[in-house]
Structure formats: structure tokens, C-alpha cells
Amino acid sequence: MxxxxxxxxxxxxxxxxxxxxxxxxxxxxxxxxxxxxxxxxxxxxxxxxxxxxxxxxxxxxxxxxxxxxxxxxxxxxxxxxxxxxxxxxxxxxxxxxxxxxxxxxxxxxxxxxxxxxxxxxxxxxxxxxxxxxxxxxxxxxxxxxxxxxxxxxxxxxxxxxxxxxxxxxxxxxxxxxxxxxxxxxxxxxxxxxxxxxxxxxxxxxxxxxxxxxxxxxxxxxxxxxxxxxxxxxxxxxxxxxxxxxxxxxxxxxxxxxxxxxxxxxxxxxxxxxxxxxxxxxxxxxxxxxxxxxxxxxxxxxxxxxxxxxxxxxIFVEKDSGGNKIFERNPYFFKVDVDGNQLPYTDGLRRLMVQDLEVQDLKGIAGDYTHYGWGALANYTTYKENEKSGGFVTRLLTYLRGNELTFSFNVNHSDPVKRKVYGDLRFRQAMSVAMNRDEINNLVYFGKATPRQASPVPSDSYYKEWMGNYFVQYDPKLANKLLDEMGMDKRDSDGFRIGPNGKTFIIQMEEGAPEPAWKKTAELVAKYWNDVGVRTDLKFVQVNLFQEKRNAGELDVPAWAYDVAEVPFWSGTNWQTLPPYGYGASEWHKWIQSDGAKGEKPPEEVIQQVKNYEKLQQITLDNPEYKVIATKIFETQIKNLYAIGTVGLPPQPLLIRSNLRNGPKNGEMWSWTYRQWVQFLPEQFWLDE
The missing domain is CATH 3.90.76.10 (Dipeptide-binding Protein; Domain 1)
Incomplete structure (x- = not known):
């Protein structure tokens, strides 16, 4: 520190x-x-x-x-x-x-x-x-x-x-x-x-x-x-x-x-x-x-x-297939140490593909000069196809607190779902219903860490209990909690009845722009169905997912949980800041508008909003910094406003064999630092 x-x-x-x-x-x-x-x-x-x-x-x-x-x-x-x-x-x-x-x-x-x-x-x-x-x-x-x-x-x-x-x-x-x-x-x-x-x-x-x-x-x-x-x-x-x-x-x-x-x-x-x-x-x-x-x-x-x-x-045009063509900016403001104006490459192409599977197949075929979204489950396949595809596989360390977190919509417009999702016992039940070890083994080759949505261990405000909070796989406890909150009755298919006397259904609409997220969401839906909470999973285009998520129209939006020490302090990561994540859009409106719009959050959340305001006024050497930051995360984690799966996995990158100055094995890979940006892509070049 x-x-x-x-x-x-x-x-x-x-x-x-x-x-x-x-x-x-x-x-x-x-x-x-x-x-x-x-x-x-x-x-x-x-x-x-x-x-x-x-x-x-x-x-x-x-x-x-x-x-x-x-x-x-x-x-x-x-x-x-x-x-x-x-x-x-x-x-x-x-x-x-x-x-x-x-x-x-x-x-x-x-x-x-x-x-x-x-x-x-x-x-x-x-x-x-x-x-x-x-x-x-x-x-x-x-x-x-x-x-x-x-x-x-x-x-x-x-x-x-x-x-x-x-x-x-x-x-x-x-x-x-x-x-x-x-x-x-x-x-x-x-x-x-x-x-x-x-x-x-x-x-x-x-x-x-x-x-x-x-x-x-x-x-x-x-x-x-x-x-x-x-x-x-x-x-x-x-x-x-x-x-x-x-x-x-x-x-x-x-x-x-x-x-x-x-x-x-x-x-x-x-x-x-x-x-x-x-x-x-x-x-x-x-x-x-x-x-x-x-x-x-x-x-x-x-x-x-x-x-x-x-x-x-510079963006030049988009063709009929949705591919975007960019060319070098002749007025770009950087040079290398010999005085050569950057970037080295003449242009950039965005290649549209129909889905994640095709995206991965094209990566293996060598269609890209760089591909940062390889699936860890396909790591062996990547290595086997390096020569034929003309690429090398690099394995970077993903500094991500959680790969995919689920935030139940506690501000849901449906009063029945609002009541259920707003009950902490329900969120606790859904957390312990997840088999994180299985997710880790099936999706991440056992190389990630089962953990709650929480800061990474290197953060000064991290406590060991945070990563372990309600992460045990315990379907018995999940069933007990659901029964206690009044969802003990079931329909003819074995699914639980909600407070309105009808089968309670989680409509899980997810964007899943990463292959591992899709597989994880499928497993989570299965776990929740297994404890009698009917969960209907549907994958949608990411832009539609984002629109509905930001409008508070989703039951349980899921996204990654990226957090690291200094960028958290800057306030640019919505998911880690009070009023916490993507399941409280009305609380966010209330905070953003100084109470003119939206719905007033619980006092505990409002207090953490005030704490965060204090945090931004002090420097990192102030003794209060760690104390305040810890309180902010404690409120989020103990209330399970975001429910995590696994975190801290390695991330495969596929890089064309002739691409020079690219990332090396073991480097940090993090959305917090905008991934490729930290490697200054303007200095990448192709040895052709």
C-alpha cells in the first residue's frame, strides 16, 4: 500500500x-x-x-x-x-x-x-x-x-x-x-x-x-x-x-x-x-x-x-457484412523512440461473426491477427492448431474478481418478483445452490478460483471471508431457506410456487459476449432449477441485453465483476460501487438525481454512498481509506447484491505468429485497465 x-x-x-x-x-x-x-x-x-x-x-x-x-x-x-x-x-x-x-x-x-x-x-x-x-x-x-x-x-x-x-x-x-x-x-x-x-x-x-x-x-x-x-x-x-x-x-x-x-x-x-x-x-x-x-x-x-x-x-466504412474498416490516423500524436510516427500498421478490420462458436473457430483457423477472448476450455485445441493456424497462444493472468456475477433485480416492476428478489434469504439460497467447483472444472479446467463477487486478494481492503461468503455448495441449505421464506409449495412439475400462488419463474436473459459466460449461465440455470426455482434461460444480443439491463427490465442480469485497487477509487466501475451493480437501477436513478427520480435505497446503502463520497476526498495514504473501502464492500457482499461464481482465471490470447511487441505469458489482463490498451497497441507491428 x-x-x-x-x-x-x-x-x-x-x-x-x-x-x-x-x-x-x-x-x-x-x-x-x-x-x-x-x-x-x-x-x-x-x-x-x-x-x-x-x-x-x-x-x-x-x-x-x-x-x-x-x-x-x-x-x-x-x-x-x-x-x-x-x-x-x-x-x-x-x-x-x-x-x-x-x-x-x-x-x-x-x-x-x-x-x-x-x-x-x-x-x-x-x-x-x-x-x-x-x-x-x-x-x-x-x-x-x-x-x-x-x-x-x-x-x-x-x-x-x-x-x-x-x-x-x-x-x-x-x-x-x-x-x-x-x-x-x-x-x-x-x-x-x-x-x-x-x-x-x-x-x-x-x-x-x-x-x-x-x-x-x-x-x-x-x-x-x-x-x-x-x-x-x-x-x-x-x-x-x-x-x-x-x-x-x-x-x-x-x-x-x-x-x-x-x-x-x-x-x-x-x-x-x-x-x-x-x-x-x-x-x-x-x-x-x-x-x-x-x-x-x-x-x-x-x-x-x-x-x-x-x-x-479512423473509421472509413462498414461493408454489407457488418465488417468495419479503419485506416491509420495521419495526425496521430505518438512516435517511437526513433521518431517514427505511430501506429506501425496501415489499418484495422473489425470482422463480424455470427456467434461465439464461429468466433472461436475463426480464431483457430488464423483469421485474426489478435484474439483476446479465447476460451480456457479450448486451450489444448489452440495449442494443437498453432502451426496450422499461424498463431501462438499466450496465457495471461486475468485480474478479475469474478468471471460472471448474477444481480437479482431488487427494484423489479413486478411486485411479486420484487418481494422475492428483495429477500436476502432468496439471494443466499441461490448462492449456495451453485456448484462452483463444477463450474470451475467444466468451464475453466479447474484453473479458476470458486469465490464470491468480491475484491481481488491483492486489494488492501480485501478480507478472506469476502471471497468465501456463501460460496459453499449446499442444496440442502438452499431448499431450507426457500422453504422458510414461504416458497415451500410446488407445482405439478416440482417447481416452487411464488407469493401470488403461481409458479415462480426466473426469466434469465443474458448477453454473454464471452464463451465461458454462456456455459456458466447454462450451469447456473440448471442449479436453480434443481432446487425447484424454475429458471428459463435465453441468450440475447449484447446491445439488447444492455438496454434492458440499464432500464431495469431484467430479472437477474449477469456480468463480470472487475475490480482493482486504484480504479475502484476512481468511481468508474458501476458494479462495485454503492448502490451496487446492475440489479438496482431505481436506486441508481435516485442517487444520480439527488433523490428527484427513482427509488430511495435502504439506509445502509445510502450510508455507503456517503462513505464512498468520503473515500474520493482522501488520498490512499489516509488511514481512513482502507477502513471506509472495507465497509463499502462488506455491505455489498453480506447482502449478496451481486452473486459470484468463480474468479481469477488465466486468459488465453491468440496472437498471429508474425505480430511483434504483443503481450507475453504471465502478464496481467484486466478490463479495469482496458485489456489490450495497457500494451500500447499502436506499437504492435506485423513482420511480413
């Missing part, structure tokens, strides 16, 4: 990120996690020839060429570009690379080698607008990112940042000369547009995200000059630094020159334009056009070809 705190003590005094080289120095917390959680299975796999977890090895991001020189002594003397871009320059269609880059580009030290230009990265998707992470994460750029210790924020889009001594103000400096993909300048104008025309505009954003608030008030935007601005909060909010690091949606940047025409304050004819384009109102039009700039979920929601971006690839 002490090592985690060092950063926050430093940034309170002075921002020294520009001079940092983020090497692997303070790894005690993560080594402890890797050893205690994964050594038991990694020692039994062939991927570690010497039987040891490899030292963490990641590419390094420097804020500027000067910070790279300060750290290494080397000077970048010139900038180079891809041959395809050089041709456009020679034809007068693009300005020279030195004019396209910012005055001080970010510098990437590649993982292994300086790359060669060329080739196309390819990855799969099973739904049009969600969870094509193998494509989305190749492009994502956040205001700040994490260093190689997974703890220390470093500049990314921003050239620098500083947290004030009173912890209330964060000052960010953009890169002078940085441009959008269409060549237009990126300045504080784009931040001001976001703040005044979107975030603080009640017509567009009636209830701003709580991460933009502190002390009950919306953050204040202060313009310093064309490249420097401040976020000023009413009360201390050091956690917002990590918010800027954890999720792209908090860049606070939107292309004013592109989005203005969709906003009535900038275009008096916006309402007519909305009707022409098929939208009900200019607000709905604006929000749809803005989606690709918001959260990771919507990063694939492009409507307009070549809409401006600051990411590494």
Missing part, C-alpha cells in the same frame, strides 16, 4: 510525470497477487518452461521527447512516417509529418523492437455496437493512462497534469499543435464545447454523471489559455485523477468543429437537420453523433465515415 501512495504524495507537490520512466520497480503488491492466486496453475502449464512467473514487461510511454531524453540520454532528431502517408505528402494531399505531429509528441519505447510499417490488424466482433474489444482497444486513447506499475497515472492525450495542494483542482495541459484526424487543431475550445454545450447543458445532460461532481455540485471548468485548463471541484477530489486514467469517456474533449452543427446553440437549423437525418430531436441526434467519443461501450458506435478522432485509426 505504501508504494501505491507515493504517486499521490508527489503530485500534490509537483507534477514530475514528464521526467518519469515508468520501469518495473514497486511490484510487491502485484507479485503477491500473481503468486498467491495463479502460481498453483501456472506451474502446471507448459507455457512457463522454468516454472516461474515472468517479470512484467510492458512498453513504456514518455510524455514528450524531452522527458525521453531526460530518462535515457537519447535525443530524437527527426520524424519519419509510413510510406503510404509519405506518398500522400508527395502528392500534396497531406502536410509533412513534422507539421502533422504536435510540437511535443508522446514517445513510446516499444516492448521488444522498432517496428516496420505495413499490414492490417484484424479482430472479431459478434455484435454491431458492443464488446468488439479486440478492435476498440486497438484504438482507445485516454486523457491519462497507467504506467507499467499499473498504479501510477502518466500523461497520454494530455502533455502534463497537476493536482493542487488542496486536492480540489486538476490542471491539464494539452499538446500544442496536436490535431484531429481531419487536420483541425485540438485545443481547449474542444474542452469548453464539451463542458458548456454538453455536460453543463441541462437539455443535453439533465443528470450529469456523478464522477463529474463532488460535494453535490458539478465540476467547474476554467480556461487558462488555448492549451491549458482546470477542473475545479467544490471539495477535495483526488480520485478524479484516476478517473481520467480509467475511462476514455472522461477525456472531456469533443470535436467542436464536427459536433457544433448538431447542436441548436451553434446551429439554429439543428432541429430541421435532425428530422432530415431521421432523429426525433436535435438532442437525440447530438447524443448519437457524440457516442463514439464517450465511453468504451460506445467506441464502436460510428455513424459517419471519417468522423474526426484523436485515436490511432
Amino acid at each position: 505504501k508504494n501505491i501512495v507515493i504517486f499521490f504524495l508527489k503530485i500534490k507537490a509537483e507534477n514530475k510525470m514528464n521526467k518519469l520512466i515508468i520501469k518495473i520497480v514497486n511490484l510487491r503488491w502485484i507479485v503477491k497477487a500473481l503468486v498467491s492466486v495463479t502460481m498453483f496453475f501456472l506451474l502446471n502449464t507448459s507455457v512457463f518452461a522454468d516454472g516461474k512467473i515472468k517479470k512484467k514487461n510492458l512498453p513504456i510511454l514518455f510524455s514528450t521527447p524531452s522527458s525521453y531524453k531526460s530518462a535515457t540520454g537519447y535525443t530524437i532528431t527527426s520524424y519519419q512516417e509510413a510510406p503510404t502517408l509519405a506518398k500522400l505528402v508527395s502528392e500534396g494531399k497531406l502536410p509533412p509529418v513534422s507539421e502533422r505531429l504536435p510540437k511535443e509528441p508522446a514517445v513510446v519505447e516499444p516492448l521488444v523492437s522498432i517496428g516496420k510499417y505495413g499490414g492490417i490488424l484484424k479482430g472479431p466482433a459478434v455484435t454491431p455496437n458492443c464488446c468488439s474489444w479486440d478492435i476498440v482497444e486497438m484504438r482507445l486513447q485516454k486523457m491519462l493512462t497507467f504506467g507499467t506499475d499499473y498504479l501510477t497515472p502518466v500523461p497520454n492525450i494530455a502533455k502534463s497534469f497537476k493536482l493542487s495542494d488542496d486536492l480540489k483542482t486538476i490542471t491539464l495541459t494539452l499538446r500544442e499543435g496536436m490535431k484531429w484526424s481531419d487536420g483541425r487543431p485540438l485545443t481547449v475550445d474542444d474542452v469548453e464545447f464539451f463542458y458548456k454545450s454538453i455536460l453543463a447543458n441541462k437539455e443535453v445532460t439533465p443528470s450529469p454523471d456523478n464522477n463529474w461532481k463532488a460535494g453535490g455540485e458539478l465540476v467547474e471548468f476554467v480556461r487558462v489559455d488555448d492549451y491549458t485548463f482546470m477542473w475545479k471541484f467544490k471539495i477535495p477530489n483526488p480520485a478524479f485523477v484516476i478517473t481520467l486514467t480509467s475511462e476514455r469517456g472522461y477525456t472531456g474533449i469533443r470535436p467542436k468543429h464536427y459536433l457544433s452543427k448538431f447542436h441548436k446553440d451553434h446551429n439554429p437549423d439543428a432541429e430541421n437537420l435532425a428530422k432530415e437525418l431521421g432523429f426525433e430531436s436535435w438532442v437525440k441526434m447530438l447524443l448519437e453523433k457524440e457516442k463514439p467519443y464517450t465511453f468504451t461501450w460506445f467506441a464502436d458506435a460510428h455513424l459517419d465515415p471519417r468522423q474526426p478522432t484523436i485515436e490511432s485509426y
